[in-house]
Amino acid sequence: MNVIRFILLAVVFLAILFVSIDNAEQVTLRFFRLAEWQAPLILVVFVAFVLGVVLGMTTGALRTARVRREFNRFKREHHKAAQGPARDTAEAPVPPFDAM
Numbered sequence: 001m002n003v004i005r006f007i008l009l010a011v012v013f014l015a016i017l018f019v020s021i022d023n024a025e026q027v028t029l030r031f032f033r034l035a036e037w038q039a040p041l042i043l044v045v046f047v048a049f050v051l052g053v054v055l056g057m058t059t060g061a062l063r064t065a066r067v068r069r070e071f072n073r074f075k076r077e078h079h080k081a082a083q084g085p086a087r088d089t090a091e092a093p094v095p096p097f098d099a100m
Contacts, residue, residue: 020045
């Protein structure tokens with residue numbers, strides 16, 4: 001699985017690299033007519049790619065943390081249920097079944 005992931009990441013990286021090299025001219029980004037920024041297209045594509053990766057990894061980490069918390073809660077509940085209810089020491093012992 002790691003090999004497939006590495007190959008996929010390498011292909012995506014090379015595709016973005018070749019597209020960026022072919023489109024190295026300056027582009028203008030306008031933010032609602034309030035601000036304007038000029039940068040090479042390679043930088044704009046790279047920043048968009050990095051932001052997408054960071055956003056994807058963040059959502060994955062949050063989902064993993066939530067599942068881990070749920071798993072730990074279920075494990076604690078299972079452990080409590082496996083121990084059974086707490087017995088009172090003053091209670092009379094129950095005779096064995098064949099003694100009745």
